[in-house]
Amino acid sequence: MLMQREFWMIMAAGLSLGLLGVLLAVWGNPENSGICVSCFLENSAGALGLHANERMQYLRPELIGFVLGAMGSALVFREFRSRGGNAPLGRFGAGFFLIVGCAIFIGCPIKLFLRLTAGDLTALVALGGLVAGVWLGLRSLAAGVHFGMSSPQRGGAGFLVPALFVLMLVFALAQPGFILASTRGSAAQHAPLLLSLGAGVLLGVLAQRSRFCITGGVRDALVLGRRAPLLWGLLAFTAAAILANLLIGRFEVGFYGQPGAHLEHFWSVLGMALVGWISVLIGGCPFRQLIKAGEGDTDAGMAVLGMLIGAAVVQGWGLAGTAAGVPFYGKVAVLVGLALVLLTGLLLRERTA
Amino acid sequence: MNEILPVRRGAWLRFLFPMMTLVLAVVLGGCEKAPSGPVYRIGYMNCNSEAETMHRFLPLTRYLEKELGVRFEAIPVDTQDFVERYEQGEFDFTHTNAILYVILKEEQNLELLATEKRGQYGSRTAGALVVRRDSDIQTLEDVRGKRLIFGPQLALQGYAAQYDLLLKAGIDPELDLAYYAIPHGSFKHEKVIYGAWFGAYDVAAAPVLDLEVMIAEGKIEADDFRVLAQSEVMPYCTFGAAPRVDPKLVDRFRQALLKLKPEDTVEMDGERIKVLNAALIDGFEQLLDSDYDINRDLLRRVNMPPYQEF
Amino acid sequence: MRWDWHDRLHLLGLVVVVAAMAWLLLAGAPGDSGARQASGIERAMERELAYQARAAFLQQIYGPVEELRRQGQAQQALLMLEQLNRNYAGEAHGYILKGLILHEQGVLEEAVASFVQGLRLNGDYVDQRSPLSERARIQNAVDEGLTTLGARARANPDNLSVAAALRNVYYLQSRLAGGCE
Structure with missing residues (x-):
């Protein structure tokens, strides 16, 4: 394994993600939230006017960087393929509930590890949920549940989602008046635009080359054990983030008073279980969906669109968890998500005679 | 390509039967059962009047019956009679002001259950000496030789606290005032406040909670009065349990009070009533008996029961 | 690949539309105040004005309370x-003011509860x-709460x-620590 180029690419991606995840918070992003795909999507949906929470509106350049970095890398290394076409609405719904699960916990799987590596022990409980969700996803796959195989798409369909992010890049740079930007709240906290964008592009390239994915790492660890390169990437990410947090004095161990965290552990576990389960079924965590969408995968593109609408809805309808806990309808939304995943397990199961 | 297996109809029936049984069990289990067994008596100290006490606390009593599955009888009790009737074994549970709680704790080993929360200080409130906005009384020293109206004598924040404030300022209410009075009948605290407002008295000894309530209800305005002096905040109305009551029931009683939320309701006379709203309470808090030490120190300073010395 | 009349027509149309869009963006938008307003360019300023007005309104309404507190x-x-x-x-402002006053009076638990309601x-x-x-004042209440409570x-x-x-103190601590909301 140590001789493989792929292994070292994964290690580079993991180390960069850990390091930049911490540094972006130092440079201005919210505490323990240097990188968080779900939070950033909620911010971006707000910036596009899709929800009215005035404290959660900012077009996060990191997201744009992830997609365009992945697209650039895929084009340069001739890996860009327009592909997909299976169960588009199912994938849209999956993306939607990925964000619901993340919003209940307050963060995507990347942020889960960033919170954990800053000493937030509430994330440790949620990690149990994520691992359980990934395991359930694996069992579902083994039982024949899947959204179908992707096939090549005609007409440059794979460029549509990257084109949306190019448009967002134009908006982020030109800052037209209809793009909203919070002047207070967590969305008002951000690293300088070019720094965020640069970090996003770098991580997008590395993630495209390495196929780095948080839930993928957990999945491979459950299947392959120590032989899984993604597991080592995940460990590198964790180690880099812990070290960075220790060096800059942001390591505070405890359950209580942690930034952007709540104490409703049961719902954190359920939320992250939903994320883990869905991620395995659609082939990657929210971060990986962005990267795949950048590579021309229209199935991932549908999931990304679902994530964007999910991000708008969790804020607009007040479903997202806050430091005060998980709102009632947020709990209902998680249960709806779990019910739909279970239903998917019945309806999309390929049964053998 | 693998073939998808058809679902067999018999499997659905096997699934349907246990599900219907489960639904039936849940529906029937949800029906309310009338409590049975011995009747426990809750003595509620009259704050303003007997009618008001029953209006406030009957829904709470029904709620406790429903939660604990035992029968309760709500008994309105005059403040002056409370200790004597308790000593005769009339009540299993008590709801009293903080002085009566201290007396019963000291003399009868009453167990502290929970303290009611109401107003800006939650489970506590203070006693204040107030004058009309246009009064020429500016400081406590100016109170000498003036007419003062206290609340009922067994009111910690309506009498004892203000008595203590005067003593601390070097004013002996028995000697240094023109005279002082205590109103008769019901709604004594309101009478005290109106007594000063209409000029019958120069100074009023009012619980801060009553001022808050009257302002909230629009009976008075905040700047109608000036606060001359105010005591520390001290625990207020309190639920207690007689030591003879089963500790398990006592604990369940406490839990039922603590978990009460503003949206909890009971049905009475065909009407659905919000329990806390009817009781004019925001909720309950589990204080420690040591939190009442501040009350005890005050009662010692003003030579009142249960520490009265002759 | 052969280009027939259909392809040529589409290519021409594409060039014309892209050119028109470029002209519109480069020449039309900045000078057209009507279009600016319609596309919501002044929304940010309106929002800031509304926020400042709200802050001023709150300070006016609760001014007498602040004065008495001072x-x-x-x-x-x-x-x-x-x-x-x-x-x-x-109104959140009322809860925060109440929390500040109660904390100054030493009624910590209720002060913290009031801050929580406001936040x-x-x-x-x-x-x-x-x-x-x-x-800063909420931080003081949290520091005291962590010790005494x-x-x-x-x-x-x-x-x-x-x-x-x-738990209320922890909530405030969490909000003060920042992070996503």
Whole structure:
């Protein structure tokens, strides 16, 4: 394994993600939230006017960087393929509930590890949920549940989602008046635009080359054990983030008073279980969906669109968890998500005679 | 390509039967059962009047019956009679002001259950000496030789606290005032406040909670009065349990009070009533008996029961 | 690949539309105030104005309470808040002011509970940059709460009310620590 180029690419991606995840918070992003795909999507949906929470509106350049970095890398290394076409609405719904699960916990799987590596022990409980969700996803796959195989798409369909992010890049740079930007709240906290964008592009390239994915790492660890390169990437990410947090004095161990965290552990576990389960079924965590969408995968593109609408809805309808806990309808939304995943397990199961 | 297996109809029936049984069990289990067994008596100290006490606390009593599955009888009790009737074994549970709680704790080993929360200080409130906005009384020293109206004598924040404030300022209410009075009948605290407002008295000894309530209800305005002096905040109305009551029931009683939320309701006379709203309470808090030490120190300073010395 | 009349027509149309769009963006948009307004360019300023107006309105409405508080008449200020509550019940500013006054009076648990109610309605009060920020004072209450309520909770592990009060302190601590909302 140590001789493989792929292994070292994964290690580079993991180390960069850990390091930049911490540094972006130092440079201005919210505490323990240097990188968080779900939070950033909620911010971006707000910036596009899709929800009215005035404290959660900012077009996060990191997201744009992830997609365009992945697209650039895929084009340069001739890996860009327009592909997909299976169960588009199912994938849209999956993306939607990925964000619901993340919003209940307050963060995507990347942020889960960033919170954990800053000493937030509430994330440790949620990690149990994520691992359980990934395991359930694996069992579902083994039982024949899947959204179908992707096939090549005609007409440059794979460029549509990257084109949306190019448009967002134009908006982020030109800052037209209809793009909203919070002047207070967590969305008002951000690293300088070019720094965020640069970090996003770098991580997008590395993630495209390495196929780095948080839930993928957990999945491979459950299947392959120590032989899984993604597991080592995940460990590198964790180690880099812990070290960075220790060096800059942001390591505070405890359950209580942690930034952007709540104490409703049961719902954190359920939320992250939903994320883990869905991620395995659609082939990657929210971060990986962005990267795949950048590579021309229209199935991932549908999931990304679902994530964007999910991000708008969790804020607009007040479903997202806050430091005060998980709102009632947020709990209902998680249960709806779990019910739909279970239903998917019945309806999309390929049964053998 | 693998073939998808058809679902067999018999499997659905096997699934349907246990599900219907489960639904039936849940529906029937949800029906309310009338409590049975011995009747426990809750003595509620009259704050303003007997009618008001029953209006406030009957829904709470029904709620406790429903939660604990035992029968309760709500008994309105005059403040002056409370200790004597308790000593005769009339009540299993008590709801009293903080002085009566201290007396019963000291003399009868009453167990502290929970303290009611109401107003800006939650489970506590203070006693204040107030004058009309246009009064020429500016400081406590100016109170000498003036007419003062206290609340009922067994009111910690309506009498004892203000008595203590005067003593601390070097004013002996028995000697240094023109005279002082205590109103008769019901709604004594309101009478005290109106007594000063209409000029019958120069100074009023009012619980801060009553001022808050009257302002909230629009009976008075905040700047109608000036606060001359105010005591520390001290625990207020309190639920207690007689030591003879089963500790398990006592604990369940406490839990039922603590978990009460503003949206909890009971049905009475065909009407659905919000329990806390009817009781004019925001909720309950589990204080420690040591939190009442501040009350005890005050009662010692003003030579009142249960520490009265002759 | 052969280009027939259909392809040539589409290619021509594409060139024309892209050119028109470029012209519109480069020449038309910045000078056209009507289009600017329609596309919401002034929305940010309107929002800022509304926010500043809200802050000014709150300071005007709650000005008498602030004044009494400055004069050290804490109880009178609380009673004034009660009166304002008749018209502005559930306003976050009232809860924050009440928390500040109660904390100054030493009534820590209720002060913390009041801050929590206020912050759950409006997080501006812990923002560094907000004109409404009361971050430092809320931090003081948290520091005190962690010490006194923490000790009380350790001494009475079964007391639900103390645990609830400490949870309020943790909530404030979490909000002060930042992170996503």
